[in-house]
Amino acid sequence: MKHAKTATQNACKLCNPLGACLAFRGIESCVPFLHGSQGCATYIRRYLISHYKEPIDIASSNFHEESAVFGGSHNLKIGLKNVSDQYKPQVIGVATTCLSETIGDDVPGILREYKKEFKNGTPMPILIHASTPSYQGSHIDGFHAAVRATVKTLAEKGEEQSLINLFPNMVSPADLRYLKEIFNDFKAPLMLLPDYSQTMDGGPWGEYHRIPPGGTPASAIVSAGSASASIEFGSTLEASKSAAGYLEEAFDVPRYHLSLPIGIKESDKFFSLLETLTGKPRPEKYEDERRRLIDAYADGHKYVFEKKAILYGEEDLVVAMTAFLSEIGMTPLLCASGGKSGLLKKRIMELIPDMEELGIKVREGVDFADIEDEAKVLKPDFLIGNSKGYTMSRKNNIPLLRLGFPIHDRFGGQRMHHLGYRGTQELFDRIVNTVIEQRQNASSIGYTYM
């Protein structure tokens, strides 16, 4: 039975400040700071820790009733001072919440006052402010808002360098390491933002680190304004909301906008762009990766052909996965996202012009109750997305292929590759194995060769 639906049931999105906190963790010596209630910081820490398995300190201005009535200025200043004293950060990334946005705190104004009032005290960290009201958009918007705010605060125009800025979107620490490896192999100077490859997936500590090592140094972000180009992943990310968009507008750094490079075709586009920008051919290593991937496609093609999937997650990930699935002969019956950029359908249509004839549905702004209703009718072979689809997967007996964020019920989500030939290879292997495992389990014979 179809029910009227006003409430969101089992959300397929998180709130804006979460994305900002994650992005700020990708700056060296930076403490994320939420201007709002204590709970926001604590919940977001817990949520991130369950995926990344790393200590994640997020400070809070810890609103009280007085702050809500008279404004949060006093608490914000005390909080900044305490964080400066205890963490000695080079950067504090302040993100707002629904509370501070609703009472209308002028955060840039408060930060200016703070700098004046405390300028003779402890060394002044760089203060970055991202506006991330939880009643707008979702976590991915907060992520991009924080990256853009960081660049806006720090980037300066200098003498043009051969440097390339890369804004990779919300990808895994393993993906970030792979991207750095690629640039390193191309011998191309890189400014990667954010880079939480180490802060969110690092080694053991001999002593306590107030702020874990790793992240992009502020000094490197300064030179983003004099880079020769910016590459930005994320097909629904608009220039007006993005870091590369800002750099193009303010400093004429050309913006190259790509989808997340998943699948051979999209990865090719990324490598071709690197060849163009650096004037160098791709290193042999990546030709090898690509060849192995094509070989694997051949070896595994029959397992996946015409298999049907429901894809969900952040819009950019859904678009990129759609491109990948269509090049291996799988059909994304439903491309769904809790996000609502208004661009999802357009981007999917660009990839699969005959999507409507193929019966492919695109839905934005949905929750897991909606996706489950669709799944009952569409009867897909797989669900592909983050861990939060597990409840629906179990209930309806549809296998779930976990990727993206969050992975709360499996080990090693932070070390999972998604991007480039290497990431695609991993995803392809996992999809094929999911099919094989299901067939093997379903067979009464118990085949030992599949």
Place this chain on the structure above:
Amino acid sequence: MEQITILEGRQKQIFEKKKGVSQPDIACDTSSLSGSVSQRACVFCGSRVVLYPIADAIHVVHGPIGCAAYTWDIRGAVSSGPELHRLSFSTDLQEMDVIYGGEKKLYHSLIELIEQYKPKAAFIYSTCIVGLIGDDIDAVCKKVAKECGIPVLPVHSEGFKGTKKDGYKAACHALMKLIGTGSTEEISKYSINILGEFNLAGEAWIIRQYYEKMGIEVVATLTGDGRIDAVRRAHGATLNVVQCSGSMTWLAKEMEEKYGIPYIRVSYFGIEDMSKSLYDVAKYFPDRPDIMDAAKQVVSEEVKTLYPSLQKFKKALTGKKAAIYVGGAFKTFSLIKALRSIGMSVVLAGSQTGNKDDYARLKEMCDEGTVIVDDSNPVELSKFILEKEADLLIGGVKERPIAFKLGIGFCDHNHERKIPLAGFIGMYNFALEVYQSVMSPVWQFAPRKGGTL
């Protein structure tokens, strides 16, 4: 190593027990210091955890999406029947709702959800901005209750209006509205309510079984494996047995005042406290010596099998040191005793929400040199773990990575645990978990133990 200093505003919330030094009372019951990265949550969190296990009600979070998303299926509180509590419902307020008010959206959400899920009741949690935009959620709840014929209970849990403890109180307030609305016919004189037991990994079932073996009727468990009808009848019990004192003492006091039901405080962790919680209930019914006999029987049977099985762990763990940082102080007391029974000492003890009396008692219980903290943070916890050379940290999800990064064992004693740690069987599980983590050979690679970085 770099010296870690304590923030000025936090110094009164920490002390170290030293011989011959008179020390002032620890400062507690305060709100967290801005910028200190407290391990606490907010008012909403307090309300949400207390009411969460009520499985035949819907729990609707009125606000932007985050609060509902982060609490979706967050606890290991299991149900023997309906599982509505494992769903996440939010009014998902958007900018226009913030400007024009969210009452209509809340109303329609409730009508539709009640129609779809047919719950026995609905709890409506208000979040930070609901308090600011002035939605009259009481009025909406009243209207919906009238139209749908079930209790629709507002929980005033705006995140910034106090601490987690105020959230507990708001939840208890909602429960008080239900208690007293059901029939108490046929409830035995020898009956109790179990308060502050949330049935994590089925713990309430274990405890309930002990009491039932003693011939005690358990009227309601608040709120583990909770049912609205049971809550409604809770005033028919003779005695309230309160665990997790932080969250439920307020309710017990209210019930005492309104219905004349006395309460006792208990803990189900460790052999000593578990046994005591059975004896204390038996003592309350002196006219029935058979109840005490049965209690002794339960304890003796359980301990007979448990005690020998613990010896292997005790042998391995003797001399190891533990740090405890959990939500409520009462649990800390039990853990200290439980750890001692397997040969371990405690070098750090703290809680998010302990009160003055709790800390006084903690001071009394602890050994010389033990550090006691209220509302601590990762920097402090790490400082003391390293300084005191702890081998184990007991805490929740947020504390876990601190332990592992520093190369020491960890036991999750919070709401995500999947293995029951309460009761006699729980003591075995606890010792096993501590043993498995502390004795693992992986720590040999930790820099703290001489491994290379």
